[in-house]
Amino acid sequence: MKITVVKNILEANDRIAEDNRRLFEESGLLVINLMSSPGAGKTSLLEHTIDALSGRLRIGVIEGDIQSSADAERISRKGIQVVQINTDGACHLDGNMVRHALPALTLSDLDLLIVENVGNLVCPAEFKMGEDHKVMILSVTEGDDKPEKYPLMFRESSILLINKIDLLPYVDCNVDKVKEVSLALNPDLKIFEISCKTGEGLDSWTQWLDEQVRTRSRHT
C-alpha cells in the first residue's frame, strides 16, 4: 500500500517534469539540478560559477531551502535573476515546486538555469524537475565511503564535483576510492576535483558547463 502511494507520487512528478522540460527546450535553456549534503558547497560553487561565466552566459538561479532566504540573498548580490523556493519542511525539490517558481523568472532572457536543491544526499535524486543534468557535490570532509552508502545520487548524476580538496591534508578521505566506487556505480560519470576556496579545478567545471549550453543552443 505504501509502495503504491510512493509510485503514484513519483509518476505524477514525472509528468510535471516532462512539462517543465518542454518549456525549457522551447526557451533554449540548459537546466542543471545541483545536489549535495548540507554544507558541501552548493552556494559557494554557484557564486564562483556565476563570476566565471559572467558576460558569456546569462544565468538564472532557483534556490531551494526548507526555510530562510539566505542563499537567494547571497546569489542576488551577483545581479542575476534568482527566485527562492521554501519547501516548508520537505527534504527535496520536485517538478511541481520548480514549475511554480518559473513564472518569477524571464526564461527568454536566460541561457542557463541552475536549481540548487535542498541539502540532502538522498531524496533529491529521486525527483526529476525536467533538468538536462543532475550535478552533485561531495565534500572530502564527508569521507570516502559515501558513494557506497548513498549510491542513487552517484548513479543519477552526470557530474560529480569533489569539493574542498584544499582540506585533504587534514581529513581522512581517499579520493581515488571515491572515484573508483563512483565510476563502478556510474561509468558515464564525469568527475572534477575542485576547491571553491582556492579556485582549483573550477575552470574544467565551468568549461564543461559552457560547452553544454553552446551544444544545446545549436540544437534549438
Place this chain on the structure above:
Amino acid sequence: MKITVVKNILEANDRIAEDNRRLFEESGLLVINLMSSPGAGKTSLLEHTIDALSGRLRIGVIEGDIQSSADAERISRKGIQVVQINTDGACHLDGNMVRHALPALTLSDLDLLIVENVGNLVCPAEFKMGEDHKVMILSVTEGDDKPEKYPLMFRESSILLINKIDLLPYVDCNVDKVKEVSLALNPDLKIFEISCKTGEGLDSWTQWLDEQVRTRSRHT
C-alpha cells in the same frame, strides 16, 4: 489530501514509537537517536563512545543505512551487540523499522542503546522511535548557517555535538554563531564542542551520557 496522508503516517509512527518506548522502559534501557548530515561523524563518535564507556555501561547499537553494512561491521569490531537496518532507499529510520530490529538484540543485557540514523539533516527529526533523547552532530565543515536552514533537528535535539573542531583553522565557521542561533531555536539544548580525531571534548559528552543512564536506572 497530501497533508492528511503525511499526518496519518506520522500518527501511526507515533503509536509504534510509544510501544517501543514502553519496551525500553521495562528493560531499564536508555535509548539515543543519533542524527546528522552524511559524514559529520556519527560512526566515529560511536566508536569513541563505546571505547570510553567500555566496562562501565553495556552498549548496543542499531545502524541505519540506505544500504551496505559497512557501519555495522565497523561497530561489531568493538565486540558489542549491533544490528544493521537497511532502509532500501528511505532517508530516515522510523518507529516500525526500529521495532523490527529489536528482536535481534538481547535488551536485558544492555544499559544503553544508540540508534545511528541515516545521514540526513532533515527527515530523521520528524520520526520518533521511542528514544529518550535525540542527539545531533554538526560538523564545522558544514558551515555556521545550518541551524537557520535546518531548524527542526536543532529544535528536537537534547544535545548538539559540534564536531571536527580540529578543522576550525582551515574552514569558515563561526562556532559562536552556531551556538547562538541553535539556542534561540532551542534554549534547552546542551552543546558540546568535540573532535573525534583528537578526542577533545569527548569526556563531557560521555559523562553526560553516563549520567543519563544512571538516572534512568535509579528510576526503574
